[in-house]
Each structure stands twice: as structure tokens, then as C-alpha cells.
Amino acid sequence: xxxxxxxxxxxxxxxGFETPPAGPLPPLAEKRPPIEDPVWTGWEVLALGVxxxxxxxxxxxxxxxxxxxxxxxxxxxxxxxxxxxGLIVLSQLLSYVVILGFMYSIVRRDRxxxxxxxxxxxxxxxxxxxxxxxxxSFSLQAFAHLLPIPKSLPIxxxxxxxxxxxxxxxxxxxFAPLLEELFFRGFLYPVLARRLGMGVAVFLxxxxxxxxxxxQLMYSWGPVLIIFMVGLALTVVRARTKSVAASLLIHIxxxxxxxxxxxxxxxxxxxxxxxNQ
Numbered sequence: 001x002x003x004x005x006x007x008x009x010x011x012x013x014x015x016g017f018e019t020p021p022a023g024p025l026p027p028l029a030e031k032r033p034p035i036e037d038p039v040w041t042g043w044e045v046l047a048l049g050v051x052x053x054x055x056x057x058x059x060x061x062x063x064x065x066x067x068x069x070x071x072x073x074x075x076x077x078x079x080x081x082x083x084x085x086g087l088i089v090l091s092q093l094l095s096y097v098v099i100l101g102f103m104y105s106i107v108r109r110d111r112x113x114x115x116x117x118x119x120x121x122x123x124x125x126x127x128x129x130x131x132x133x134x135x136x137s138f139s140l141q142a143f144a145h146l147l148p149i150p151k152s153l154p155i156x157x158x159x160x161x162x163x164x165x166x167x168x169x170x171x172x173x174x175f176a177p178l179l180e181e182l183f184f185r186g187f188l189y190p191v192l193a194r195r196l197g198m199g200v201a202v203f204l205x206x207x208x209x210x211x212x213x214x215x216q217l218m219y220s221w222g223p224v225l226i227i228f229m230v231g232l233a234l235t236v237v238r239a240r241t242k243s244v245a246a247s248l249l250i251h252i253x254x255x256x257x258x259x260x261x262x263x264x265x266x267x268x269x270x271x272x273x274x275x276n277q
Contacts (some may be wrong), residue, residue, distance in 0.1 A: 036190040036201075039110040039117055045187050051102060052183075055095035063087045085158040089171050096179045103182060118186035121243035129246050131239070133253025136233055140226050141261070147222035151276055155216040157263070162269040169259035177251040184209050184231070185238040185247045198239050206231035229252060 064087060123129060135238045158168040184205050192201035208230030210224050216224040238247040266274050 020222045022121040031227055036189040038187070038194070039112050039130055040106050040187065040191065042191045042195070044106050045183075045191055048099060048102060048106075048183060048187060052095060052099055055098055056091065059094050060088065060091040063091050083157060085160075085164045087168055088158075093171070096175050099179060100182070103187065118182065118244055119190070119238075119242050120245050121241070122245045123241065123243055123249070126245075126249055129249035130253040132237075133250035134257050136171060136230065136250065137257035139253045139260075140229060141258075143229075144226055146224070147225065148220070149222045150218060153216065153218050153223065154221070154269050156275070159269075159272050159275060162272070165262070165266075165269040165272060169263070171260060172255040173252050177248055177255060180209070181234070181248040181251055184242045185235060189235055189238060193239070202232065202235045202239055209234070 067084075067087060103118075104114055107117045159165045186210065189201055189205045192204055196204070206228055210228035213227045214224055216229065234247040234251055237250060240246060241247075262275065263269060266272050
């Protein structure tokens with residue numbers, strides 16, 4: 001009587017061939033989401049921050065000097081020129097252009113594709129993220145009524161005239177959110193996540209985002225808390241979707257909603273005094 005065939009080894013099989021065991025095959029390992037492993041280092045992100053501060057300290061005084069020497073405002077005292085929001089916005093715009101070039105050079109140093117490296121990843125449903133930004137704006141504005149918000153803040157100087165209000169509104173939905181998202185969600189978050197994990201990285205990124213807006217808000221804890229919550233929402237979206245473009249859309253919609261609300265509340269920026277009532 002012959003013995004039953006060995007389920008592992010078949011004597012009739014060619015040498016080196018083993019019959020797979022009977023029964024269902026073991027399940028394949030689940031595909032894990034890709035980890036955050038950017039081509040840049042934390043030191044390079046720190047360098048980006050230092051260069052940004054240096055440019056702000058350099059460009060704004062330079063523009064003020066040019067303006068004071070009969071270039072832009074020949075009849076205006078220097079003490080008044082330094083308060084012009086247009087010069088502040090222009091200096092920020094010029095520094096953002098330089099920083100964007102610096103970012104690009106850091107990524108291209110390793111011959112990596114810039115947009116792929118920063119996880120741009122344009123979402124399939126951009127309208128959803130724009131809607132989330134609108135909802136976030138209305139929700140946090142409602143929450144702000146429960147917090148101690150000073151009637152006068154340094155950022156109010158950007159809304160003294162209709163022209164300045166238009167300028168800041170346009171800047172707030174274009175260059176400002178783009179560079180902030182590239183730096184915080186594109187460059188800073190992934191190096192923190194690689195070293196500290198997603199949870200800590202989300203918190204620290206939102207904290208840094210709130211810190212850079214603190215001076216405009218007189219470091220009052222109520223407004224700063226609102227900005228921190230905005231940064232928290234933006235970074236969570238970036239972490240979950242692996243898409244900087246998604247967080248950018250929310251950021252644009254959030255800022256745009258605030259601008260539209262101010263536009264309506266001030267009758268088309270014609271009665272900006274209503275903002276302090």
C-alpha cells in the first residue's frame with residue numbers, strides 16, 4: 001500500500017521544485033502608506049526660516065529708504081512711510097520670490113522633482129477642500145466671539161484705506177497662502193514627521209504657523225488660538241491626504257471668506273471704521 005503524497009515534497013516533481021502546501025495562501029501584507037522622507041534636512045528648513053527673517057529685515061528698510069529719497073513718496077515724512085502697508089506687502093512679496101527660489105534649489109540639488117518632493121498632489125475634488133475652508137472660516141469666526149479679542153490689533157493698520165484693504169485681500173488669497181503652505185506643510189511638517197511622528201509634527205507645525213502671525217495679533221491669546229486652530233486643521237489635512245495642494249485650497253478659501261465678510265461688513269471697504277465697532 002502506497003503512502004499518501006507529501007504535501008510539501010512531491011517525488012515525481014523535478015529537482016528543486018516543491019509543491020506548495022494545500023489550503024488557501026497566506027494573505028499579502030497590507031500596503032502601508034508611504035512615510036514622510038523628504039530629500040531635505042531639518043537644518044535646511046531652519047536655513048529657510050533664517051533667510052526669510054533676514055530678507056524681511058533687509059528689504060523693508062531698503063524699500064523705505066528708496067521711498068523716502070524722492071522715489072515713491074517724496075513729500076511724506078519717514079515716520080509715516082514706515083507705516084505704509086503697501087511697502088510691507090511689497091517687501092514680503094520680494095522675499096517670497098527669493099525663498100521660493102531657495103526652496104527649488106534645495107529640492108533640485110538631489111535631482112528630485114520639486115512638486116513631487118513637496119507632495120503637491122492636486123486633489124481630484126478641489127471643490128470639497130474649498131468648501132472645507134469656507135466652513136472652517138465661519139466656524140472659527142463664531143468661536144472667536146467666545147474669546148477675548150482686542151478691539152485694536154497691529155494688523156488693523158492694513159485696513160486704514162480701501163486701497164490697502166484690497167491689496168491685503170489679494171495678497172492674502174495668492175502669494176501669502178502659497179508660500180506659507182510650501183514652508184509649513186511642504187517643508188517643515190515632513191521633516192518633523194520623519195523624526196517625531198505625525199501627531200507631534202502636526203502640533204509643532206501648527207504652533208510655528210501661529211507664532212509667525214503672533215506679532216500681527218499683539219500675541220493676544222484669543223486671536224493666536226484661532227490661528228493655531230487654523231494651522232492645526234491645515235496640517236491635519238496635509239498629513240491625512242499627503243497633499244499640500246489640498247491644504248492650500250483650504251487656506252485660500254479661509255482667507256478669501258474673511259476678506260469677503262469684511263468687504264460686505266464695510267460696504268465694499270468704504271466704511272472701514274466699522275471693523276473696530
